[in-house]
Amino acid sequence: MGGNAKRKSMYWICRVAFLVYVVVLIYLLFFCDRYGRTEQFETIKYNLVPFQEIRRYIMNWQYFTVELFIANIAGNICLFVPYGALLFVWFGRPVGFLEVTLSSFGLSLIIEIIQLFTRVGVCDVDDMILNTVGGMLGYFVYLLTRTIHRRLVNVRRKEKL
Secondary structure, X not given: OXXXXXXXXXXXXXXXXXXXXXXXXXXXXXXXXXXXXXXXOOOOOEEOOOXXXXXHHHHOHHHOOHHHHHHHHHHHHHOOHHHHHHHHHHHOOOOOHHHHHHHHHHHXXXXXXXXXXXXXXXXXXXXXXXXXXXXXXXXXXXXXXXHHHHHHHHHHHHHHO
């Protein structure tokens, strides 16, 4: 398999991975029973104070289960790492840090607005902050992977010479 064919097949694998990620994201955010996504709240629940919930989880960690802490803090970050790592598939070209950051924030904002109006989950500015951080971390995963790949390609080229 030639270099161009390998690149195309890897690109398609990344496209499929991105599609699977989007489906899982939608499921977890809007349909997952485990996180109470199938019930609607009677009233609209929201938090518009930056770092309020993050601070509450950190300052009162002893009152939360490990699962709840991970789901709300680490979960919101981890949820967007694949987005930042695979966003180049959406754009069809390499992406920059600012594009990933703004796109992660924008997608998170859309999700939080949907949660606000559907009353599924809680519209929380802290989720947007954590999701954006996750997208940024994903971008660094993307950069690391790309750098390692390029170095391996260069080593193989030198070995052929």
